[in-house]
Amino acid sequence: MSAASTIESIETTTEVSTGPGTAPGVREGAFGNARSLLCRECGHEVELGPSYACPECFGPLEVAYDFPAVTREEIEGGPRNIWRYKALLPVPTDIEESPNTEPGFTRLLEAGNLGRALGISKLWVKDDSTNPTNSFKDRVVACALSAARELDAKVFACPSTGNLANAVAAAGARAGMKTVVFIPSNLEKPKQVNSAVYTDSLVAVEGNYDDVNKLAQEIAAEEEGWAFVNVNVRPFYAEGSKTLGYEIAEQLGWRLPDQVVIPVASGSQLTKVHKAFQELIKLGLVEEKPYKIFGAQANGCSPVSTAYKAGVDAIRPVKPDTIAKSLAIGNPADGIYVLDIARETGGAVEDVTDDEVREGILLLARSEGVFTETAGGTTVAVTRKLVQTGQLDPEAETVIINTGMGLKTLDAVSDQVGPAATIKASYSAFVGTGIA
Amino acid sequence: MSAASTIESIETTTEVSTGPGTAPGVREGAFGNARSLLCRECGHEVELGPSYACPECFGPLEVAYDFPAVTREEIEGGPRNIWRYKALLPVPTDIEESPNTEPGFTRLLEAGNLGRALGISKLWVKDDSTNPTNSFKDRVVACALSAARELDAKVFACPSTGNLANAVAAAGARAGMKTVVFIPSNLEKPKQVNSAVYTDSLVAVEGNYDDVNKLAQEIAAEEEGWAFVNVNVRPFYAEGSKTLGYEIAEQLGWRLPDQVVIPVASGSQLTKVHKAFQELIKLGLVEEKPYKIFGAQANGCSPVSTAYKAGVDAIRPVKPDTIAKSLAIGNPADGIYVLDIARETGGAVEDVTDDEVREGILLLARSEGVFTETAGGTTVAVTRKLVQTGQLDPEAETVIINTGMGLKTLDAVSDQVGPAATIKASYSAFVGTGIA
Numbered sequence: 001m002s003a004a005s006t007i008e009s010i011e012t013t014t015e016v017s018t019g020p021g022t023a024p025g026v027r028e029g030a031f032g033n034a035r036s037l038l039c040r041e042c043g044h045e046v047e048l049g050p051s052y053a054c055p056e057c058f059g060p061l062e063v064a065y066d067f068p069a070v071t072r073e074e075i076e077g078g079p080r081n082i083w084r085y086k087a088l089l090p091v092p093t094d095i096e097e098s099p100n101t102e103p104g105f106t107r108l109l110e111a112g113n114l115g116r117a118l119g120i121s122k123l124w125v126k127d128d129s130t131n132p133t134n135s136f137k138d139r140v141v142a143c144a145l146s147a148a149r150e151l152d153a154k155v156f157a158c159p160s161t162g163n164l165a166n167a168v169a170a171a172g173a174r175a176g177m178k179t180v181v182f183i184p185s186n187l188e189k190p191k192q193v194n195s196a197v198y199t200d201s202l203v204a205v206e207g208n209y210d211d212v213n214k215l216a217q218e219i220a221a222e223e224e225g226w227a228f229v230n231v232n233v234r235p236f237y238a239e240g241s242k243t244l245g246y247e248i249a250e251q252l253g254w255r256l257p258d259q260v261v262i263p264v265a266s267g268s269q270l271t272k273v274h275k276a277f278q279e280l281i282k283l284g285l286v287e288e289k290p291y292k293i294f295g296a297q298a299n300g301c302s303p304v305s306t307a308y309k310a311g312v313d314a315i316r317p318v319k320p321d322t323i324a325k326s327l328a329i330g331n332p333a334d335g336i337y338v339l340d341i342a343r344e345t346g347g348a349v350e351d352v353t354d355d356e357v358r359e360g361i362l363l364l365a366r367s368e369g370v371f372t373e374t375a376g377g378t379t380v381a382v383t384r385k386l387v388q389t390g391q392l393d394p395e396a397e398t399v400i401i402n403t404g405m406g407l408k409t410l411d412a413v414s415d416q417v418g419p420a421a422t423i424k425a426s427y428s429a430f431v432g433t434g435i436a
Numbered sequence: 437m438s439a440a441s442t443i444e445s446i447e448t449t450t451e452v453s454t455g456p457g458t459a460p461g462v463r464e465g466a467f468g469n470a471r472s473l474l475c476r477e478c479g480h481e482v483e484l485g486p487s488y489a490c491p492e493c494f495g496p497l498e499v500a501y502d503f504p505a506v507t508r509e510e511i512e513g514g515p516r517n518i519w520r521y522k523a524l525l526p527v528p529t530d531i532e533e534s535p536n537t538e539p540g541f542t543r544l545l546e547a548g549n550l551g552r553a554l555g556i557s558k559l560w561v562k563d564d565s566t567n568p569t570n571s572f573k574d575r576v577v578a579c580a581l582s583a584a585r586e587l588d589a590k591v592f593a594c595p596s597t598g599n600l601a602n603a604v605a606a607a608g609a610r611a612g613m614k615t616v617v618f619i620p621s622n623l624e625k626p627k628q629v630n631s632a633v634y635t636d637s638l639v640a641v642e643g644n645y646d647d648v649n650k651l652a653q654e655i656a657a658e659e660e661g662w663a664f665v666n667v668n669v670r671p672f673y674a675e676g677s678k679t680l681g682y683e684i685a686e687q688l689g690w691r692l693p694d695q696v697v698i699p700v701a702s703g704s705q706l707t708k709v710h711k712a713f714q715e716l717i718k719l720g721l722v723e724e725k726p727y728k729i730f731g732a733q734a735n736g737c738s739p740v741s742t743a744y745k746a747g748v749d750a751i752r753p754v755k756p757d758t759i760a761k762s763l764a765i766g767n768p769a770d771g772i773y774v775l776d777i778a779r780e781t782g783g784a785v786e787d788v789t790d791d792e793v794r795e796g797i798l799l800l801a802r803s804e805g806v807f808t809e810t811a812g813g814t815t816v817a818v819t820r821k822l823v824q825t826g827q828l829d830p831e832a833e834t835v836i837i838n839t840g841m842g843l844k845t846l847d848a849v850s851d852q853v854g855p856a857a858t859i860k861a862s863y864s865a866f867v868g869t870g871i872a
Contacts, residue, residue: 080516080541081543099546099548099549101805102543102545105516107517107538107568109538110535112535113535113609113610113612127568130566130567130568131566132543132563132566132805132806133805133807134570134841134843169805170801170805170806170807171805172805173549173801173802173803173804173805174549174803174804174805174806176549180871183855185855185858189850190846190850192853192854192855193846193849193850193853193854194807194843194846196853196854196855197797197798197801197802197807197842197849197853198801198802198805198807199802200802200856201856201871202853202854202855202856203855203856203857203858203859203866203869203871204855204857204858204859205858205859205860205861206858206859206860206861207860207861211861212861214861215861215862215863215866218863219863219866219872222863223872361633362633365606365609365633365634366609366633366634366635366636367609367610368609368610369537369568369569369605369606369607369608369609369610369634370568370606370610371569371606371630371633371634405570405843406633407570407630407841407843407844408843410626410629410630413629413633414625414626414629417628417629417632417633417638418628418629418632418638419619419621419628419632419638419639419640420636420637420638420639421639421640422621422639422640422641422642423639423640423641423642424641424642424643425641425642425643425647425648425650425651426651427651427654427655427658430639430651430655433639435616435637435639436655436659
């Protein structure tokens with residue numbers, strides 16, 4: 001278990017080889033240039049199919065590729081969504097012709113005001129809040145949907161409390177697939193509505209998210225033809241996060257930034273941005289250069305940050321207690337890989353309090369006009385802390401990722417903001433406020 | 437007052453002439469290829485500045501242009517936002533270098549599922565819910581912001597109850613301008629938060645929207661240097677809606693659709709999409725062809741639809757009573773021009789009940805995975821009614837515009853949707869639901 005294994009899985013992907021191929025009954029080309037599912041622990045390869053754990057060692061499986069030559073021009077000539085990178089994803093070459101939500105290619109905003117507030121000389125915000133259902137989950141779900149189609153799944157499903165539920169319900173509706181979304185029954189009504197609007201098969205489960213997740217795994221094991229995006233098609237799903245890395249590089253003019261700050265829930269997004277950067281270097285699409293990757297957590301759920309600071313390799317699971325609910329995974333599956341990447345690239349993993357998360361939300365909104373959810377507030381606040389503690393170089397070009405939209409976590413700031421004044425409807429009353 | 441005057445104002449814009457130019461103190465090129473502000477009633481021209489009513493006849497002023505030759509390639513080589521059309525907007529040539537929210541170039545989704553549900557053979561949804569603050573208002577506000585900057589305004593402001601407030605507060609924050617947003621004091625708390633998150637100068641006014649609007653007009657008249665986006669820089673602001681028309685044409689492969697359905701509040705958006713199509717034809721960027729433009733209203737605020745059906749030219753103001761609050765303008769400023777365009781192009785203006793609006797929201801969400809606000813629900817429902825009544829040709833290629841995001845009007849559907857089942861966290865309980 002080391003960074004080396006991660007890198008190796010990328011290196012092998014550019015070699016042309018005859019790999020295990022696709023599972024029986026799956027059409028040729030169903031997964032594009034993907035070659036196999038590769039165990040991140042033992043390197044065992046299995047055929048492309050609905051597998052997620054290594055049959056040899058139970059390690060996590062990741063998509064490996066045989067990439068052909070890919071040029072910037074081919075990518076730039078593609079659609080203005082994640083499918084411009086289809087040659088680098090486990091999807092067929094005609095993917096954009098199947099109904100999907102067409103996510104991605106979101107704004108990369110030069111954030112001068114926020115940079116000045118944080119003391120960073122060159123800062124960018126990659127803003128995924130403008131995706132179809134307002135979070136980065138539309139990227140990963142689009143890749144999972146393609147896999148579900150190619151594997152001839154009859155049901156598209158997930159357990160979730162928020163962004164993922166929205167993304168799955170919307171993508172399933174657009175694809176015309178039967179879609180079932182499992183939520184904890186005590187989820188707030190507005191969050192239920194955000195998903196129920198897209199599907200008549202929302203299932204409320206008595207218990208917490210862990211209970212819902214366990215039920216999903218049981219159904220995935222018992223039922224034929226169910227594609228749970230984050231369970232049995234997870235290897236394909238997770239690849240969608242690579243597009244964040246590709247877009248950052250392309251939107252910077254085909255080059256890598258010096259530093260990236262990424263929120264950590266399962267840790268998958270962070271590892272995939274790193275994988276994307278490595279692939280771009282291997283393919284000659286960007287120049288090789290050193291870059292540092294930083295992880296951001298809320299300290300009510302900071303198992304990775306805790307391990308990073310303690311200098312240990314093992315993640316000790318925690319019981320989450322933070323307003324950053326979309327980051328509240330107490331036992332993050334990719335936590336150990338996050339540690340590896342942060343250490344190997346010279347980055348770090350840091351955490352902040354819930355109050356700092358709220359401050360981060362308001363700082364981003366008031367400096368750049370971007371209303372982020374609690375995960376984004378965490379990233380902004382961690383970035384500030386990284387500068388203050390000397391872990392992040394304020395003179396180096398930095399990109400932070402905003403993963404989602406503040407409209408979905410309004411409660412986090414609703415007690416913090418409001419009218420500066422309440423006045424009668426007259427000019428003299430207005431003058432009296434001193435705002436003029 | 438006829439369609440002819442609207443068309444004429446477009447025709448004259450492509451002639452090179454020496455017009456009134458810009459107001460004293462405004463830099464050369466501040467408004468790009470714009471030549472003057474032209475009265476839509478009497479044709480009187482005034483210089484480009486913070487004017488919105490004709491000094492001769494009090495008619496509304498509209499931006500007129502001297503367009504140079506513009507090619508598809510120039511546009512396609514521009515940024516992936518509304519500034520790719522900067523040559524056709526009243527903005528300077530370096531507009532993309534000033535901090536702004538970078539709105540536009542949103543998805544044009546081929547909507548096969550919705551088309552089948554409505555009986556329309558070729559249907560597209562232009563989805564403006566993925567703009568930076570989740571509505572088309574980001575387009576118009578970006579143009580207003582440019583005008584405010586060029587006119588050296590010290591305050592960027594608006595009266596609003598919803599989408600416009602969000603867009604102005606966000607754009608002002610990003611631009612680093614002092615921003616003041618006026619809202620009715622009885623506005624629901626979540627809607628206050630959606631704007632207050634961006635600005636510390638939200639002013640709550642006792643009264644309804646009309647009272648807030650009157651106060652804004654008074655402040656605009658009394659105070660120096662205030663740019664109210666929808667009052668004294670309205671002519672520049674309104675031009676932003678043209679970009680919806682440009683994008684539809686470009687995204688269809690540089691051609692016009694046969695039919696477009698557009699929601700009508702003030703009516704400005706509909707008139708500007710028509711203006712955009714006319715400009716594209718004049719500039720040779722698309723082939724000339726007939727197209728029909730349809731307007732959509734909720735029947736709790738349908739003054740334009742009522743006039744259309746009665747076959748009269750005058751709009752009788754109404755007191756709005758509908759859940760489609762973003763369309764609830766009882767005395768729409770551009771209503772008469774909407775009538776002209778609908779009649780002249782062979783379109784129509786239709787209205788639907790609040791229940792039909794709710795059905796429209798759910799139909800779009802469940803067929804295409806797009807969660808729209810009540811205005812979009814109105815447009816979907818009106819489109820269905822237009823087909824059912826034989827006013828819209830189901831065999832002709834049709835585009836409908838989704839102006840904003842359902843997360844902002846959750847209440848409209850929160851009683852309509854919810855879990856299909858609530859179960860214990862066990863596989864057997866799940867099997868019992870019959871969903872498997």
